[in-house]
């Protein structure tokens with residue numbers, strides 16, 4: 001979890017499995033350790049999501065757990081019927097607005113007729129949970145998240161230390177790599193010793209491009225459903241919160257005025273999320289992965305180039321708009337382009 005999430009949403013320290021103070025980045029024979037300006041956390045997602053649900057309940061939301069949405073229909077403007085299964089029983093709920101927050105790919109988005117993203121717009125990932133002792137995690141990883149580049153073309157592998165486990169995974173843009181080859185590459189990075197201690201395997205898709213439509217009538221999409229994970233490192237926890245915040249204020253406005261057009265969700269998303277972050281992230285994605293500049297950036301960072309190091313810090317922490325990271329990389333561009 002990025003520093004911006006910890007800071008903006010005052011995530012309690014007790015939820016941190018490990019406080020992360022640095023990133024170890026390696027690839028193509030180079031390696032660099034970058035201390036981030038403010039710490040992030042690694043967390044257990046289930047515990048973190050329960051904390052979020054308890055905050056929503058404190059703020060007045062009625063949280064209904066263990067309901068699997070199986071259908072959503074728009075009956076007329078501002079009138080939706082949601083069907084959900086709860087312990088085998090089908091339940092119906094009529095409502096005036098729907099927020100699609102069911103991750104990616106989203107049943108809510110497809111049932112409500114939002115256009116489907118292409119395989120260029122999301123990454124495929126596989127992640128192992130590796131059981132170690134706390135001492136092993138301390139000595140091998142400490143407070144460092146590890147990134148491994150040069151393993152796949154449009155993506156990377158990682159190892160994020162928790163208290164007694166390491167979450168190690170790999171991702172690549174889905175149109176570029178098949179899951180089976182990702183798995184083989186991840187196994188190669190980790191080695192046999194670690195593979196023996198794998199206790200859980202997860203496979204997921206992570207989107208990295210905002211959908212062309214984020215609102216239809218009074219249905220709004222947030223987080224991964226909206227396509228709002230970061231196109232450079234595919235982190236999306238903070239973006240999910242941020243987009244939900246923008247959606248909440250716009251749904252409230254639409255409900256108050258009984259008019260979906262009172263919501264400026266798409267406009268505010270462009271202004272608050274796309275313009276300062278994704279617009280630049282998408283260009284950096286092309287530069288770093290498409291043009292192969294990641295290798296040169298890593299070589300420059302290893303030599304101590306402060307523009308590249310500061311750009312990486314901004315991307316890792318999101319404590320400043322990503323436009324700043326872009327301009328820092330551009331400042332280093334002559335050296336990036338010339339570096340062998």
Ligand SMILES: Cc1cc2nc3c(=O)[nH]c(=O)nc-3n(C[C@H](O)[C@H](O)[C@H](O)COP(=O)(O)OP(=O)(O)OC[C@H]3O[C@@H](n4cnc5c(N)ncnc54)[C@H](O)[C@@H]3O)c2cc1C
Nearest residue numbers: 001067068069101102103127204223224229235236237240
């Ligand atoms: C392997 C991996 C590692 C990652 N690591 C990081 C990281 O370190 N940092 C970071 O910032 N991001 C990370 N991400 C990205 C991040 O997990 C997502 O961007 C983020 O979780 C998006 O949040 P969300 O709430 O939009 O969707 P999700 O977290 O996917 O939540 C969607 C929720 O909807 C529920 N749901 C789905 N369908 C239904 C249904 N039909 N009915 C009812 N409920 C439903 C799901 O059970 C889930 O609880 C990682 C992603 C992956 C795949």
